[in-house]
């Protein structure tokens with residue numbers, strides 16, 4: 001009988017990393033293409049899932065004047081792209097005592113007065129691989145609107161590419177992070193159910209459950225964990241687990 005030996009051929013494409021040409025299989029992410037080319041990540045790679053911001057990359061395409069940005073772990077390598085990773089870009093982070101901040105715009109102005117050097121060129125927004133409207137966020141902060149700025153900046157993953165393009169030499173990603181922290185900790189209304197849950201923990205409501213868990217072997221814990229009841233994705237607001245012993249009183253009704 002004739003053996004079926006049809007091999008699937010992998011198409012190879014050229015990419016240029018810091019000026020050097022490599023042939024890599026088509027379809028790889030930039031990160032995997034770099035690894036295929038022999039680079040070993042010690043820094044410049046974290047989550048591999050588009051969350052940590054460690055793999056900021058800039059590149060150009062032949063015959064195209066534009067500079068492009070990407071996350072190396074999320075973007076496919078393209079033929080003839082000329083790239084380099086910028087996993088870190090120096091930007092001043094001003095230490096502050098968060099407890100002393102009150103959630104007013106002046107908190108930000110005192111720590112990052114360079115915010116007012118913004119010339120509204122929008123280069124920061126254009127390079128952002130997460131499509132955060134960085135310039136608009138800075139503008140909102142200049143207007144004192146921390147809440148809206150925090151919402152607009154929600155997708156920032158701190159890759160720092162914005163700072164690499166800034167005429168005003170400001171660290172937008174640190175400023176946006178401060179805005180989110182101020183909004184989350186000092187401005188947004190407190191979640192009452194969280195406060196009640198924390199109170200219940202402090203009052204010992206879960207002590208016996210914890211004792212029970214701590215007395216279990218690893219295998220028993222695995223069984224309990226894998227057998228746990230999970231809220232279905234389609235559950236409505238009135239969904240409750242079968243075991244209601246550990247719910248706060250208001251949720252037991």
Ligand code: FES
Nearest residue numbers: 046047048053073
């Ligand atoms: S490795 Fe974390 S965002 Fe790419």
